[in-house]
Amino acid sequence: MADYQKSGLYKWAGDAENFDKEGPYIELVTSPNNPDGHRREAMVNRSQGLLIHDLAYYWPQYTPISSPSDHDLTLFTVSKSTGHAGMRIGWALVKDKGVAKKMTKFIEISTIGVSKDSQLRAAKVLKAVSDSCEHENSQYEESFFMYSYNIMSQRWKQLRTVVEAGDLFTLPQFSPAFCTFFGQETEPQPAFIWLKCEGDIEDCESLLREHKIISRSGKHFGASPKYVRISMLDTDETFIQLIDRLSAIQQGE
DSSP, rough: OOHHTSSSOOOOOOOGOOOOOSSSSSEEEESSOTTTOOOOOOOOOTTTEEEEETTTOOOOOTTTOOOOOOSSSEEEEEHTTTSOOOGGEEEEEESSSSHHHHHHHHHHHSSSSSOOHHHHHHHHHHHHHHHHTTTTTTTTTSSSHHHHHHHHHHHHHHHHHHHHHHHHEEEEOOOOOOOOOOOEEOOOSSEEEEEEEEEOOOOOHHHHTTTTTOOOOGGGGTOOOTEEESSSOHHHHHHHHHHHHHHHHTTTO
């Protein structure tokens, strides 16, 4: 975004964990984090800072909802909540009315407005999600979020079974927490796999590519190429292929 605006007022300063400069700053807090799926908090915590919370993955099928979002500026997107990425629709909750007006004007100038068709489709999708939650156990056997949670839970169990069957790969470990949305304790089950190749393998992406598994190297996320990110949100058929191919690698096939 800093490069896109080509402004002399702002520049990208890198990882907030390593930020040590004085003066005003804007910190982007992504929680749960992409790609590793862990919850994040603001790192810098200084008086002159502005915080933007990107909660694209803060939905109950991915992580326990510990509390309502109550930040100055919060970003959400339809693509991560329901999988409708093609609509290119997101929204922001902004406490400062003046900031909200500036954001609206920026969108108008840079995009000539947002597609009405996309807005109508997004509204229809979100209404269907809302209806499934309000009428669960009557019109709907289970809500959209419960259905999605069960699918993600099943997939993560299958994945961990395959990974733990050998010593070639490892996965992040997550701690369960009480989810206020479901009213029970749940465990994080991210939309992406943050997979690490152990031992002498230095380029995990290349290894997986040899076995027809598409991934994104950790080097694109400021991490070691021993890590890769893999989507957990593909079709059932594709996910089963992923599990089978990871299992074959573990068995040396």
